[in-house]
Structures are given as structure tokens and as C-alpha cells.
Amino acid sequence: MDLSLRPIGVVRSPYATPLDAPRQGEFARRESVVEIEERYHDGLAGIEAGARLLVVWWAHLADRRVLSRPGTDGVFAMRTPHRPNPVCLSEVEVVSREGGRLVVLGLEATDGTPVLDLKAARAEYDGWCGLPGVGTL
Amino acid sequence: MDLSLRPIGVVRSPYATPLDAPRQGEFARRESVVEIEERYHDGLAGIEAGARLLVVWWAHLADRRVLSRPGTDGVFAMRTPHRPNPVCLSEVEVVSREGGRLVVLGLEATDGTPVLDLKAARAEYDGWCGLPGVGTL
Numbered sequence: 397m398d399l400s401l402r403p404i405g406v407v408r409s410p411y412a413t414p415l416d417a418p419r420q421g422e423f424a425r426r427e428s429v430v431e432i433e434e435r436y437h438d439g440l441a442g443i444e445a446g447a448r449l450l451v452v453w454w455a456h457l458a459d460r461r462v463l464s465r466p467g468t469d470g471v472f473a474m475r476t477p478h479r480p481n482p483v484c485l486s487e488v489e490v491v492s493r494e495g496g497r498l499v500v501l502g503l504e505a506t507d508g509t510p511v512l513d514l515k516a517a518r519a520e521y522d523g524w525c526g527l528p529g530v531g532t533l
Numbered sequence: 534m535d536l537s538l539r540p541i542g543v544v545r546s547p548y549a550t551p552l553d554a555p556r557q558g559e560f561a562r563r564e565s566v567v568e569i570e571e572r573y574h575d576g577l578a579g580i581e582a583g584a585r586l587l588v589v590w591w592a593h594l595a596d597r598r599v600l601s602r603p604g605t606d607g608v609f610a611m612r613t614p615h616r617p618n619p620v621c622l623s624e625v626e627v628v629s630r631e632g633g634r635l636v637v638l639g640l641e642a643t644d645g646t647p648v649l650d651l652k653a654a655r656a657e658y659d660g661w662c663g664l665p666g667v668g669t670l
Contacts, residue, residue, distance in 0.1 A: 397593050399538040399647065401618050432609075436617060442606025449609075452620055456534050469579025472569075472586075472651035480573060481538050481649045483589055483620055510536065512618045514609035 403510035404439075405432035405496070407453060407503065414457060417504045428503040430488075430511055432496035440496065443514070447490040452513035453505045458482035487517050540647035541576075542569035542633070544590060548643050551594060558623035558639040565640040567625075567648055569633035577633065580651070584627040589650035590642045595619035624654050 408429040411417035418425075430451060432440060443449065455477035462478040464470040471479040488500035545566040548554035555562075567588060569577060580586065592614035599615040601607040608616040625637035 399591055401536040401538060404617055436600065439600040439607035439609040441601050442610040454536055463573065463576040464578050470576035472576040473579035473653055475653050479650060480541055483650055510534070513616060513620055516610055516612050
């Protein structure tokens with residue numbers, strides 16, 4: 397089974413380190429840029445200013461060994477980036493898009509963070525069966 | 534940079550194939566079981582019946598080459614599992630938990646799906662800075 401991740405882009409952020417970054421994207425008051433590689437641009441069709449997206453990013457600075465700490469719940473009950481597979485989610489608003497360059501608000505990922513995926517923030521009716529011509533899988 | 538995914542568990546589901554599965558987790562009326570590997574059990578502390586979690590799963594049956602189809606938005610504007618990195622999200626309710634065996638409602642992943650992560654469904658104040666003793670990273 398192929399579980400290899402292929403980053404589709406990168407975050408350009410005013411937050412250089414986790415110390416600079418807000419704890420959650422909802423506290424991110426500064427704009428970031430999500431740069432998507434050219435070969436993936438066809439996947440961006442339909443994304444316009446005002447859209448709300450989930451940015452799925454790889455917390456490359458996370459400690460993957462952490463499962464819990466005294467006095468806290470386990471990482472699977474929390475949102476900390478420190479977890480065995482540091483796949484993180486931020487719901488953002490698209491301020492503008494020019495080609496593969498998306499200016500967004502609400503992203504706490506630090507500068508240089510690999511981007512794995514973008515998704516509609518709200519699950520609509522386009523799950524398993526929703527892509528015409530592709531069928532159910 | 535290490536972007537290797539390590540499944541933390543597997544889905545045991547009454548939905549054998551995508552044809553059997555509902556389009557979205559919200560339409561999943563049958564219970565599924567998320568089995569977490571023993572070495573990750575410490576990360577489950579605090580997860581009890583009634584909890585709402587995001588299950589992050591790997592759509593191993595997805596077509597990773599799909600970016601768009603005529604007449605639809607691109608995959609990054611949608612929720613289809615077909616995408617370059619088929620990392621999918623389902624918000625579930627925990628019906629019960631016994632050790633690493635979580636019975637859940639709301640999961641459209643098919644039987645045998647690799648589980649990558651569990652997270653609190655609602656982002657709380659435990660982001661970058663939230664894990665005492667770990668610091669910000």
C-alpha cells in the first residue's frame with residue numbers, strides 16, 4: 397500500500413517559528429500565502445476570493461514521539477501538532493487567488509511548512525460518489 | 534524532511550467497498566470500529582463515550598492522479614477522496630471505547646482503511662503552545 401505523501405505546495409508565512417505563530421488559526425490575524433506547485437493547478441478550479449478552505453499541512457517541526465504528558469489528555473484527544481502523524485488542519489478564508497498563489501487568513505502554520513492538501517471547509521455532497529466520470533473509485 | 538506516514542490503526546467497517554459506503558460520514562448510520570495499535574494507546578487518554586473526534590484516514594482506494602473533471606470544480610475545492618494526497622476526514626461520535634477499540638458513528642471509510650490520526654473535533658486552545666512540558670516545539 398502506497399502511503400507516500402507528496403507535498404503539493406508550501407506556506408509562505410509572516411510567522412517564522414512556532415513561537416511567533418498563534419496557537420490556532422482562528423487567532424492568525426496576518427495573511428499567509430499558500431503556493432501550490434504548477435502541476436497541481438488544475439485542482440484549484442473553482443476556488444475564488446471568499447472561499448473557505450481547509451489547509452492540510454505537515455507540521456515538520458513537530459515531535460512525533462509525543463503521545464501524552466502528565467496532567468493532559470492524550471494527543472488524540474487534542475489538537476497539538478505533536479503527534480505520530482503531524483497532519484494538521486486550518487480553516488482559512490481565501491483573500492485572493494492568482495493561479496497557484498492563494499492569499500489566506502487564518503493559517504497558523506509557520507513559514508516553509510509543506511502543504512499536503514486543500515479541501516472545501518464544509519463537507520458537501522461530493523464524497524465517494526461525487527466526481528462525475530470517476531465513479532465511486 | 535521526513536514525511537513518512539505511519540498508520541496508527543485500522544477501520545473495521547460494515548461498508549466493504551466505496552459502493553456500500555455513504556457519500557459522507559454524516560450519512561453513516563452504521564457503527565464502525567477504529568482499532569488503534571497498542572503502542573499508541575497512551576495517546577487515547579481522555580477519549581470517552583460521547584466524545585466527538587476527527588478521524589483522519591488514508592483513502593487507499595483513491596485515484597491520486599485526479600485533479601479535476603469537466604463540469605466540476607477542482608479536487609482542492611471539493612471533498613472527494615480522489616486527490617494527490619488522499620488524506621480524508623470524518624467527524625465521528627464515540628459510542629464506546631475499550632482500550633484501543635473505539636466504536637464510532639459517522640465514519641464512511643471502508644473496511645480495512647488505514648487510520649492516520651485522531652483529533653478533537655473542535656479546535657481548542659491546545660495548539661502550538663498547549664502541551665505542557667513539550668513547549669512550543
